[in-house]
Amino acid sequence: MDVRDDATQAPDSPSAAADTTPPEIYRRLRIITVIATFGGLLFGYDTGVISGALPFMSLSPEEGGLGLDPLTEGIVASSLVLGAAFGALFGGRLSDRYGRRRTILGLAVLFFVGALGTALAPGIAVMVLFRVLLGLAVGGASATVPVFIAELAPADRRGRLVTQNELMIVTGQLLAYTSNAVIAETVGEGGVWRWMLAIATVPAVLLWFGMLFVPESPRWLAAHGRADEAKRTLSRVRDPLVVDAEFAEIERRVATDAGEPRAGWRDLATPWVRRLVTFGFGLAVLTQLTGVNSIMYFAPKILLDTGLGTQAALTATITNGVVAVLAVATGMWLLGRFGRRPMLLTGQLGVTASLVLIAVCLMVLPQSTARSYLVLAFMLTFLLFMQGCVATVFWLMLSEIFPLRLRGFAMGTAVFGTWMANFVVTLTFPPLMDAIGGVTFLIFAAVNVVTYVFYLRAVPETRGRSMEELESHFRRQLAA
Template sequence: MRVCTDAGWTKREECVRDPTGRTPPHGDPKGDPKAVRRRQNRVAGIATIGGFLFGYDTGVISGALIYISSDLHLDATEQSVVVSCLLLGAAFGGTFAGRVSDTAGRRRVINWAAVLFLIGTAGSALATSMEVMVAARIVLGLGVGAVSAVVPLYIGEIAPLSRRGRLVNQNEIMLVTGQLAASVVNAAIAGVSEDDQVWRWMLGVALIPAIGLFVGSRFLPESPRWLVSHRQFDEADRTLHSLREPQAAQEEYGHILDVSRAHRHDARMKPRRYLTIRWVRHLVVVGIGVSLCQQLAGVNAVVYYAPTLLSRTGLSANASVTSEIAVGGMGVVATLVGMYLVSRVDRRPMLMTGQIGAAAAHLLIVALITVLSGTVMSVSVLGAMVIFIFFQQCFISTVTWLTLSELFPMRVRGFAMGLSVFFQWTANLVVSLAFPNVIERYGPQAAFGSFVVLSLLGFAFTRWVLPETRRESLEDLERRLKARFS
């Protein structure tokens, strides 16, 4: 391995910075650990505004739907379309954004997603018909899909190994905080006014964080791994030295270059051609499986339809909307617990714990609906939903997004993440379309009973198929998985 200096550095992929430190590093020459951590936190904080918008825009509809349905005169099928059209946009937004982020860069795609959030939020808040609402929410969905695919990737690539779990899961914290904020905003606005038009304010509040993401994303550094894969070596070096202590930056830069050099022969291969490579194809299938496991556990059926379902059991519209706060609050608490655990416990045991807990919670909901009635049933079902959200957010969602950010090789990471997110949002769409209709036709016991079975199937997948991804750098993990599945 050649040692490089700033002068005469031509075949850059074949060399690394002088590990003795004689080559002057870019960034903070003192490498103050506190300053480095502050920069890491600032970058992750700006990027995860996208996670907040993801959470707010998917969560706000559950409380707003009651008022939208009344104002725009929507039947059950039309309600499903209004909820689900965002998911359709997200499926394609995630696929497209993941692919584009491999060519245009992670930072640029996050900025473009902010523009979609601005357009979609304004359009949905001002909608005067179902058709306009659906069009605006599809645009909003493109933004949601984009950040769901790219933000975890971006943070995983800029985070050091020791903080990767915490920083990637900061996005999940922001996601559930966004869902909680949506619940609080919905309840506050519904408490101030009973006008059918209050839903416009509920949806329009999202303009504030969308503006924040648009402005903040323009100051984000690009992923150093993406920069190296596109031969922008000086910029990658500067970015690493601004986000690491000098010695750590030099060592990590060397690892990244080693992997880049190992894949020089297929640098120009189109992403879909990678699917002909056995080990890459295997990891993509595993990623799709992880994504499906998260959605088929039923989380978004609870998030989207909890107030509507509880109102059917006898709670008033305002009380049903307020119940969202319990669900959203538990989501935040559970994610904080998950953030603590994920740096200490391997991914697979956490995911399996969540899947067993989710199955048990759904089974409890079935039993409560069957045995109880009236207000007692409403309160009991809400409690069981809160238990489910704990297992989902603490274990399943926390591990899912982190695993997806770690699993794929660098050359195809955006493409593979986008493909996994496409299947995740497609499953979300199917569940959201089917859930209210299954309840209408077969009853809630059948709907929640199906989630019991699907959660147990997810457990089997995790137990026998999913590889462990904790404890290794992205480059070392790529080498190990390649050797294992080739």
């Protein structure tokens, strides 16, 4: 399937090259975005914290751990990811039915309960149960927050505002790595992992309170017959000069969809919808098969295997988080100057080369401090391309390509693919590393070569069009 648009790239605005958003309106949009993306911060923290907690959870119960072995390490780490897959699937549908804002409020409660439950877990079974519950919240947030921001953002700011969520994800991971190292150094006991996991309750509370003051998506309101409320909300986040024109465009799309049944699996019978959702699902799966979470979740374990001590490995992992944050910030800047497609292709090449270099270090070089820091350096190179180009474009593109009537459903389905691929990687990575070592990264590199060819053939350019314009484009192109 090829959904590319080979037309000349437009500036990141539906009608003009210049940014027309007044400063006071943009400030309001940024406040709303920061509040909503606390869901992304929790996503990042809850997925990143496990990397530092696992070495302590692997200690015996007498030492304050849970007695994990390589298999149960994979189960504990991947249980959140499995929950996230189904959280994305059902979270997207809930956001279509009950609204983006109400769904995020519910997810904040799940984040709090899941974080508290994992911190107090007495054994592996309870830990896995609450990790799955926490995963439901992570997956729901990953499917709902980018769509919520994309529907609130003007086309000339959509790229920057939606990718704020990715910045918050990697910031959450950086906070996890940093707090892991600090707590491990200061608390200094086997049960230290409980404190690492408990910290996530704080941003969960902040997310819940913050969302009480955030408006609902005007596109969701319009699609559910609340036109007056939708226009009032749009007026709060747009230049008054463009409100009428944009609202008329939204109403035309809603009128086109009027009388259609609730979004669901039956929509996949429509050829252009099926092709678009299939493309989104493929994009989601392949982004995870880069192997990114083998590094984000297991970096300390990898560095321990190269010869570093536990505290040194935890401290070195902070560098991963710093580079990821800087890479996403750079990616946000690049999105204002380059298209989504060239950034994705460039990132994919860099990711593949980095994986090969990591594999060579692990397979060829003898265990030494030099090898440890070479592996760390190539991990950082991997993250530079992954977070700065691939992940930044991936989350943005998923939030903007799906049609309004089934946006939550389609986004949830695609993100379900993200988390299922993530689950497979997370579950199998520890046993694979134990069995074949550095060859694991060569397998990831081979998959990424195939991914590059797929992106070259199929990825469209979405920059510079309103979400309604993109929907009309895909209807025409994919129905042909």
